[in-house]
Amino acid sequence: MKIKAPITPCLWFDGQAEEAAKFYISIFEGSKITNISYYPEAGREQHGHDAGDVMTVMFELGGQQFMGLNGGPHFKFSEAISLCIMCENQEEIDYFWDALTADGGMEVECGWLKDKFGLSWQVMPANIAELIGGDKERSSRVMQVVMSSKKLNIAAMENA
Known part of the structure; x- marks a missing residue:
C-alpha cells in the first residue's frame, strides 16, 4: 500500500x-x-x-x-542527526553560520555547528556533491579544505 x-x-x-x-x-x-x-x-x-x-x-x-x-530533560540532541542547509553562495553560508552560532552556538568542524539549543547543523554549498564527487584527485583536494575548516569557504573549495 x-x-x-x-x-x-x-x-x-x-x-x-x-x-x-x-x-x-x-x-x-x-x-x-x-x-x-x-x-x-x-x-x-x-x-x-x-x-x-x-x-x-x-x-x-x-x-x-x-x-x-x-519532553523534559530525558533526551539530548547528538551529532547522530543534523539539519543541512544547502547554500547557493558564500553570503548565505556566512549568514546562516553567524545566525545559528549566535548567543551560545558553537562552531564545530567541516561545515558543522551546534546552535544554542544543541541541535547540529551542516551549512554547505549547494554544489557540495559536485565538488567532492567525480575526479578523485580533485575530491581529495576539496576534502582537505573541508577537513581543515570550521565554516566552509566556497572559493577555497572550488579552487582546490
Missing part, C-alpha cells in the same frame, strides 16, 4: 520548544509557527508538566514542517 504522508521531524526540548521555534523562524525567511499546544491536567502523572505549559510547537522552516516537543 502506498500512502503519501509527509515526514515531520520532531525535535525534543527541555522546556525551550517555543523559544527555539521563534529563534529558527527569525533566521529562515518565510518561516512561521503554525500551532502551539499545551499540556492538559489529564495525564500529569505520566507527562509531569503543569497544565498550560507548552507541549508542542509546530513550525515551518523553508517549507519543511517541524514539531518542537517539550
Whole structure:
C-alpha cells in the first residue's frame, strides 16, 4: 500500500520548544509557527508538566514542517542527526553560520555547528556533491579544505 504522508521531524526540548521555534523562524525567511499546544491536567502523572505549559510547537522552516516537543530533560540532541542547509553562495553560508552560532552556538568542524539549543547543523554549498564527487584527485583536494575548516569557504573549495 502506498500512502503519501509527509515526514515531520520532531525535535525534543527541555522546556525551550517555543523559544527555539521563534529563534529558527527569525533566521529562515518565510518561516512561521503554525500551532502551539499545551499540556492538559489529564495525564500529569505520566507527562509531569503543569497544565498550560507548552507541549508542542509546530513550525515551518523553508517549507519543511517541524514539531518542537517539550519532553523534559530525558533526551539530548547528538551529532547522530543534523539539519543541512544547502547554500547557493558564500553570503548565505556566512549568514546562516553567524545566525545559528549566535548567543551560545558553537562552531564545530567541516561545515558543522551546534546552535544554542544543541541541535547540529551542516551549512554547505549547494554544489557540495559536485565538488567532492567525480575526479578523485580533485575530491581529495576539496576534502582537505573541508577537513581543515570550521565554516566552509566556497572559493577555497572550488579552487582546490
